[in-house]
Amino acid sequence: MQQPPETKIVDSFRIACDGGEGALGHPRVWLQIPKDVGWVECGYCDCKYVHKDHTDKV
Template identity: 70%
Template sequence: MSIEAPETKIVDTAKIACDGGEGALGHPRVWLHIPAEDGFVECPYCDAKYILKGGPADTGA
């Protein structure tokens, strides 16, 4: 049984920044790189999942 990521975002670039998106209640900003072979990356702080548009993980949903 898998648990869904708290938030999933479709992005246009392979390099993205995540800060938890909640202002002072978020987390330190981290820069993440989406590997081309996977097409997605998960934030190590908040578990938000970033999917590269048109990549292998983009199901078009």
């Protein structure tokens, strides 16, 4: 059974995702969280990054 994607609360609107897990991750990508939406998902690993000011919208 596959686990759901991870959700991380962050304090910056621009973050980097590399999938974690060292060599088992993915290439580092920079993601921009839209200020009006408050969250963004990584296109590689589907990890959801939520800005701390928008945790009530998720």
